[in-house]
Amino acid sequence: MLVRFKKNGEKIAMGLLSFMPQEKNLKKLQETIHTYENNSNWHLFMWKKDEDFVGLIGIETSDDVCLIQHISVTPSYRGEGIGKEMVSKVQQFLPCTQIQAAESTKPFIDKCLTMKDGTDA
Numbered sequence: 001m002l003v004r005f006k007k008n009g010e011k012i013a014m015g016l017l018s019f020m021p022q023e024k025n026l027k028k029l030q031e032t033i034h035t036y037e038n039n040s041n042w043h044l045f046m047w048k049k050d051e052d053f054v055g056l057i058g059i060e061t062s063d064d065v066c067l068i069q070h071i072s073v074t075p076s077y078r079g080e081g082i083g084k085e086m087v088s089k090v091q092q093f094l095p096c097t098q099i100q101a102a103e104s105t106k107p108f109i110d111k112c113l114t115m116k117d118g119t120d121a
């Protein structure tokens with residue numbers, strides 16, 4: 001289930017963000033989480049499975065575009081479709097008509113979007 005990030009989940013969110021290659025440094029991680037908490041165009045969501053948060057997706061919105069800046073899943077839950085499902089659920093929360101990948105998420109998001117189009121079938 002995709003849920004909006006809440007401040008009391010900050011440490012878990014930072015742990016999930018740290019799986020992204022550009023977020024290994026603590027100072028950078030703190031800046032990133034601060035951006036999600038303070039910039040109204042940046043939206044962070046967590047994937048809740050039973051009582052645990054095992055995934056994260058972060059989006060920057062502008063006009064009708066959702067730009068996926070961050071996506072990560074706890075290693076032990078990878079390969080179960082959580083990443084793809086998070087991408088597919090974003091538009092339930094945000095009024096964007098287009099989903100785009102940032103440089104940092106491009107390989108995985110492009111794969112998801114291609115599959116959605118049915119061109120990878």
Ligand SMILES: CC(C)(COP(=O)(O)OP(=O)(O)OC[C@H]1O[C@@H](n2cnc3c(N)ncnc32)[C@H](O)[C@@H]1OP(=O)(O)O)[C@@H](O)C(=O)NCCC(=O)NCCS
Nearest residue numbers: 019020071072073078079080081082083084105106107108
């Ligand atoms: C990328 C990530 C979020 C995928 O989550 P997931 O829940 O395992 O993804 P799904 O189960 O929905 O999809 C798995 C598919 O994505 C592919 N995949 C995984 N990581 C990928 C990547 N970085 N680029 C392209 N494809 C990727 C898998 O090979 C698999 O392909 P298949 O369905 O053809 O077998 C997860 O691997 C992760 O957290 N990686 C570390 C963080 C990161 O690097 N994020 C940016 C990725 S560009």
